Amino acid sequence: MNLQFNDEEKMILGMVRAFMDEEVRPIAKALDDEKRVPIEQIRALQEQGLFGLLIPEEYGGANISASCYSAVIEEMSKVCAALAIVLSVHNSVGAYPILLFGSEEQKKTYLGRLAGDWIGAFCLTETQSGSDAAGLRTKAVLDGDAYLLDGTKMFVTNGTIADLFLVLARTSESPEAPHRGVTAFLVEKGTPGFRVSKTEDKMGLRASDTAEVVFEECRVRVGARLGREGEGFKVAMSALDNGRIGVASQALGIAEGAFDEAVKYARTRKQFGKAIAEFQAIQFMIADMDTQIEAARALIRHAAHLKDSGRPYGKEASMAKLYASTMSRDVCSKALQIHGGYGYVKEYPVERFYRDQRITEIYEGTSEMQRHVIAKYLLSGRA
Numbered sequence: 402m403n404l405q406f407n408d409e410e411k412m413i414l415g416m417v418r419a420f421m422d423e424e425v426r427p428i429a430k431a432l433d434d435e436k437r438v439p440i441e442q443i444r445a446l447q448e449q450g451l452f453g454l455l456i457p458e459e460y461g462g463a464n465i466s467a468s469c470y471s472a473v474i475e476e477m478s479k480v481c482a483a484l485a486i487v488l489s490v491h492n493s494v495g496a497y498p499i500l501l502f503g504s505e506e507q508k509k510t511y512l513g514r515l516a517g518d519w520i521g522a523f524c525l526t527e528t529q530s531g532s533d534a535a536g537l538r539t540k541a542v543l544d545g546d547a548y549l550l551d552g553t554k555m556f557v558t559n560g561t562i563a564d565l566f567l568v569l570a571r572t573s574e575s576p577e578a579p580h581r582g583v584t585a586f587l588v589e590k591g592t593p594g595f596r597v598s599k600t601e602d603k604m605g606l607r608a609s610d611t612a613e614v615v616f617e618e619c620r621v622r623v624g625a626r627l628g629r630e631g632e633g634f635k636v637a638m639s640a641l642d643n644g645r646i647g648v649a650s651q652a653l654g655i656a657e658g659a660f661d662e663a664v665k666y667a668r669t670r671k672q673f674g675k676a677i678a679e680f681q682a683i684q685f686m687i688a689d690m691d692t693q694i695e696a697a698r699a700l701i702r703h704a705a706h707l708k709d710s711g712r713p714y715g716k717e718a719s720m721a722k723l724y725a726s727t728m729s730r731d732v733c734s735k736a737l738q739i740h741g742g743y744g745y746v747k748e749y750p751v752e753r754f755y756r757d758q759r760i761t762e763i764y765e766g767t768s769e770m771q772r773h774v775i776a777k778y779l780l781s782g783r784a
């Protein structure tokens with residue numbers, strides 16, 4: 402798809418490409434092997450303004466279009482999907498909801514920091530509430546001029562490195578419509594009663610931290626509430642609509658990374674006296690892979706374009722995520738197949754792409770939940 406980026410966006414994309422190639426590609430395998438969060442690289446990206454991509458200029462951000470943002474995540478994921486998710490979570494579900502729902506004071510306090518050297522995280526999931534996000538049990542009870550938060554959040558991306566946590570908690574019981582009792586809060590690292598209790602040992606995205614965080618009588622000012630009481634589910638769902646463009650772009654980038662490796666390998670690997678790229682079976686796989694990649698990119702850019710035009714994009718973001726993540730699994734699998742036995746060993750990057758891809762079908766709403774969202778739009782007549 403032919404996209405028109407402005408000069409600043411082209412410069413950002415060029416800078417990201419060069420940074421990923423020069424600073425991250427050489428260490429991507431080691432980061433994964435060692436389960437190491439690339440904190441130096443994160444700091445370098447912060448200095449270059451990459452953590453304020455969706456934040457308006459008046460608060461110190463770059464305020465790029467959703468289309469360019471999607472291309473940034475795609476470029477990063479071609480090289481290191483773990484670093485891409487640090488940035489994606491920070492921008493899409495960490496900072497962006499503050500822009501949508503924050504008071505002027507919250508915007509002034511936090512957006513500048515998030516465009517600078519702070520990292521954001523998003524805490525929705527709990528042990529008993531994953532897809533059924535409205536079933537969350539973390540409580541927030543009003544106590545004078547503050548709320549007391551109690552509960553445990555699972556699978557928090559950036560959990561050990563974040564400075565600001567967007568936390569969804571229950572402020573009232575409403576058994577008929579549980580989502581109505583949910584409220585959003587901004588909790589700073591170091592707030593008494595907040596702690597990280599463990600980190601997960603994951604199959605993929607090993608260089609991104611995923612933590613369990615605990616709130617025990619964690620006191621947050623009334624002014625730290627994001628939006629109105631009972632508006633938290635709306636905050637979370639708006640954040641996820643935006644986040645899904647990011648995850649779809651991540652899935653796309655991973656597929657492209659695997660595709661590039663497969664083409665390179667097919668051209669050089671010889672069997673039966675010729676490069677395997679000369680066999681029609683391999684050629685057809687390569688043709689299918691690139692067709693699938695292009696189709697996913699068109700869906701993602703369409704959702705991003707709708708967002709940039711100020712039009713509803715929830716259904717299209719879900720479609721893009723559903724298709725791109727499924728496509729990415731298929732493309733990574735074919736890329737691994739083209740590598741034969743060498744695709745199964747860690748010497749080649751394709752096995753990392755294959756492992757990293759899998760989560761794009763799960764987080765920010767599983768593929769089953771994306772179908773649920775899409776069908777709901779279509780059947781309610783909102784599409």
Ligand SMILES: Cc1cc2nc3c(=O)[nH]c(=O)nc-3n(C[C@H](O)[C@H](O)[C@H](O)COP(=O)(O)OP(=O)(O)OC[C@H]3O[C@@H](n4cnc5c(N)ncnc54)[C@H](O)[C@@H]3O)c2cc1C
Nearest residue numbers: 523524525526531532556557558611763764765766767769
């Ligand atoms: C690496 C990683 C990072 C994450 N980062 C974050 C984060 O930063 N913040 C955060 O809040 N969460 C995060 N998550 C959590 C993630 O969003 C959830 O894991 C996801 O939403 C699924 O929830 P669950 O794991 O509880 O699965 P479940 O909801 O228990 O689902 C299990 C299975 O049942 C299916 N299922 C459930 N309900 C239905 C239904 N109604 N119809 C059909 N099928 C259904 C699901 O699709 C899935 O296949 C992360 C998870 C991982 C693994």
